[in-house]
Amino acid sequence: MNIKKELAFQEFVRRENNLIRAPYTPEQEFYSVIKSGNTTKVLELCQESLLSKNGLGILSFNHLQNIKYHFVITAALVARYCMEGGMELSTAFSLSDFYIQKADSCTKPEEVAAVHPIMCLDYAKRMKFIRKNKATSRHVAACIDYICDNLHTRITIETLASAIGLNSSYLSRLFKKEVGMTVSQYIRDKKIETASNMLIYSDYSPSQISSILAFPNQSYFTEIFHKKTGMTPLKYRNLNFRNTEIGNKD
Known part of the structure; x- marks a missing residue:
């Protein structure tokens, strides 16, 4: 076996659905992992709280509102990626609406952050099922x-x-x-x-x-x-x- 070739290949294909590691930007990797249905990797990536992620812009000077806005952005992008991966539009949008409403009803930033991994894992589990169900x-x-x-x-x-x-x-x-x-x-x-x-x-x-x-x-x-x-x-x-x-x- 050519170990060098295998390692080079695994850099791109080891994860489900042939995901790429470096030099994928972190956000591309995050959404693509969900799209692939790789629930194990999603859990790993979601260990970092939404509140502590680097690079979150200031969309509102109200901390709670700012986190809610970023949650909405995440929900929208996750839905888009999953639709590209084969999820029905109605399902993707319904899930997005459901979790955005959940986040909107939160009264603390920590509550919004707690919904984030639940939403991401839900999408990932559904994408995993879609992938397997094709066969x-x-x-x-x-x-x-x-x-x-x-x-x-x-x-x-x-x-x-x-x-x-x-x-x-x-x-x-x-x-x-x-x-x-x-x-x-x-x-x-x-x-x-x-x-x-x-x-x-x-x-x-x-x-x-x-x-x-x-x-x-x-x-x-x-x-x-x-x-x-x-x-x-x-x-x-x-x-x-x-x-x-x-x-x-x-």
């Missing part, structure tokens, strides 16, 4: 987890079937039926999705990304990337590199 059987859900954890390797239907403990032909049919695409198509899509994130948020070159994600060669990576995004990796990076603005901090 109706435990075998296909296990396949998806295996793929997301091993994008730095060459994954074949045979290796996947062996890891899951199913016949490769049966697994291939089951996966296509439940996910709506072949295993190879799904793997390519997840690799391109991860490569897109790496191009935006890291300094890795396209050739390095191609190697980290176990593409046969850079030419094939460029070809597949172009088919999926309509542009070359370099053009994609030039248009999107760290050009992400999500508003104020939570």
